[in-house]
Amino acid sequence: MDAASRSAAALGIDFGTHNTVAAVLRGDGRRHQILFDGHPLLPSGIYIDHDGSLLVGRDAAREARRHPHRYERNPKLRLDAPSLLLGDREVPIGDAVRAVLRRVLAECTAIAGPPRSVTVTVPAAWGPNRRHIVTDAALAAGLPAPLLLPEPVAAARYFAEVLGHRIEPGRALVVYDLGAGTFDASAVAFGPGGFEVLAVDGSDRVGGHYLDQALVDYLGGRFAGTEERSSAWRALLDPDAGGEVLRARFQLYDEVREAKERLSRRSTTEVLVPGFAAEELLTRAELDLLARPLLAQTVAITKAVIREARLSPDQVAGVFMVGGASRMPLAATMIHQELGIAPTMIEQPELVVGEGAVAVADQPVTPAAVPPPALPLTPAAVPPPTAPVTVVQPVVQPPPPPRRRGLPVALLAIATVLAASLVGGGAWWLGSLDGQAAEEDPTGTEESETVETEDPASPLATNTPEPEETTTSAAPEVITGEVYWNCPQTRLYCAGQGGEPGIRGSASDPTAIGYAAVGTVFELVCYETADLITPRGNEGEEGYWDYHEGKDASDVMVRVVLGENEFGYIPFVWLIIDPADVNSLGGLAEC
Structure with missing residues (x-):
């Protein structure tokens, strides 16, 4: 590899509270994570050796087991202090940050050559003192003069380019960033000058x-x-x-x-x-x-940011959950319950900001024309924010992948059918322990629970080719059930469930693979029998008894559609198939 290609890399660094993440964008457009000892996460901790040298990452954590008093696990939380006491030595806080950034530079140089540009992400609410500490540390580590990019802007870049979503004029993305030691919520819009932070708030006491x-x-x-x-x-x-x-x-x-x-x-x-x-x-x-009291603070802050940015529900392009701690299923559940918006998540949310730092800046993409939003939006719907606006360099927002673009008229019926099949699965995904990302409708509009569609391929009634002689066959009947649960929150089990019953992976295994939001309508497939559940409120065996008016004890487990080729089981005592008779299976067949 020649010297030019080995130096044609833009480096993005997310200096985190517990872990640091870095990504490179090569001159040929390839983008990938930097691995540290085979892992994408570099522990941000600092250890001072007997000779005064500073160790970082896993080496530091390993030595800390023998001499913990020489170790600082979270130097980012100590930026307001002039120095750190490691062992019997005072280490300037800038030296600690420099040691972490120097390790990142060494790994980048080894795999991609010296970077020609560097972006370091920082919280949007940081003042000049902390920003100067990071800038000076980067220069002292041997990096080029860094661009300090607000973390929610990096997340918005990832949302736009990597996930293929668009943030239309007059709308904004809400970034929910729950890390190890801090929480930040931001509203980010895309305007003529690039991404702008409309409002931001957070807490250093949640994480x-x-x-x-x-x-x-x-x-x-x-x-x-x-x-x-x-x-x-x-x-x-x-x-x-x-x-x-x-x-x-x-x-x-x-x-x-x-x-x-x-x-x-x-x-x-x-x-x-x-x-x-x-x-x-x-x-x-x-x-x-x-976790619920801590997460309740994050939800309150998020709602306040939306209000500060003066966003109506229709103007929220999505809620993007980033940061390692946001992986908790309860966090997504509470956001959905309070905002009425299913948040967007990915499998490794702690990598979003680092990769978003190099997502678009060096590879602008000309956006293609997009159809107008489904709901009329006035361009002036997002007025000038009362908080300071952070503007980054102009970045041309990429077009979404073809599969998210507007469909030709001939395919609209098929698209509608697919959209209807996803409604039931969306709520299940929020509690899924797999932590996999769910992509939202880019317009942010809500779908109705029942969608009437026409069969685009109805068979002919006769063999004659004349269209006026044809008739359509009736579509197969779809049986649905609505989740109803009234488990008292005074009980530990009910409170721990967050007001949502669990979804099983198999009929006979009571272990929950996810949780179903009350009021969700699922498409039902068939039923099996397993353990008897009594919904009358008798305490009995913990984890199996809840309260449900009108329901009889039942051992029926209903197989439900969670998504494309995905199924789960919900106990019948938590489903209403026929409102006129809550104990009726409504003609559902046995599996």
Whole structure:
């Protein structure tokens, strides 16, 4: 490879609270993540060695197990302090940031050559002091003079180019960024000068780390039964303890963080508490119960940002969830419940901002013509914001992929049928433990729950080719059921479910693979029988008893359509097929 091609790379860096992410855009248009020791996430922690050198990433975390007092896990949260105390040495905060950025530069140079341009993302609400610290650290690390790009703008670029969505004039994207130590909500619009941040707000007291602490406190309550166990727990959390106890506490927080991440994919997990023989069982219901107050703050901030940007519901082009902590199923569920908008997610939301930093700036794409939005929107519908507006360099927004463009008239009937089939699956996806992204209608308009369509390929009644002699056959009857659930929120199980019943992967396995929003209408396929569920409110076995007026106990599990070639099972006690007789299957056949 010649020198020119090895230096033709734009570098984007997302310096995060817990992890740093970087991506490169090569001169030939190829874009990819930089891997650090085989992983796209570089731990942002800093460790000072005995000779005064600074280690970062996994090397730093590994050494911290032996000498935790020499380690700072989250230097980004300490930017307002002039220095960090690592061991017995004061390390200027700028040196700590420089060490992280220097590691990124070394990896970029090794795989793609020295970058010709660098973009570092920062929170939109940061003031000049923190921005100058990052800029100076980048220059000291040997990087070219960096462009500091607001994180929500980077997310909007990813939303537009990588996911293929368009942000029409008069509309804005809401970016919900829940990271390890901070939360930010922003409204971003695309105008003649590029992407603009219309409004932004956030909190430094909401994030994955604060939920980790809530889980640790919750576990501590289990050890208050005896004086011996309670004393051992207090010793484990003693801030003045020696190195051995510090190592055990580091292990505890690592265990809790990993358990939290597993509960985004599973319904139960176990935590090994250092110094205690037995592992502690944690359930997703318990996690959701602890997370709900924190997530309620993020929802309130998001609603305030939408109001500050003066956006009506029709003017919200989408809610894009980014940041590692946004992977929690409950976060998407609460956003959907409060805003009435199904948020957009991807499998690895922590990579969005880093890749969005190099999404479009160096590869402008001429947008193609698009049809007008379904709802009439006045260009002046988004007035000048009251908050300062952040404008980035002009970036030409790319066209959406062909499959999201307007369909020819001849295919509109088919498109309508497909849209109707997706309505039932949308709500299920919000709670899905797979964490996979769901793409929204780019116009942001809501679809009705029932769509009347015509069969575009109706068979002829006779063999004659004359059109006036033809008749259409009746379409197969589709049986639907509406989710109805009234589980009292005073019960731990009900509160942990977030007011939504679980969807099973199989009829006989009660483990939830997702959650169904109350009022969602599902297309029903057939039914099987499994365990008996009594919906009358008797407490019984935890996790199987809820309250539902008028319903009889039932062992029927109804197979429902979740999406294209995707199915799940919902207990019949939570479905209404025939409103006139809530215990009727409405002619649904056995599988």
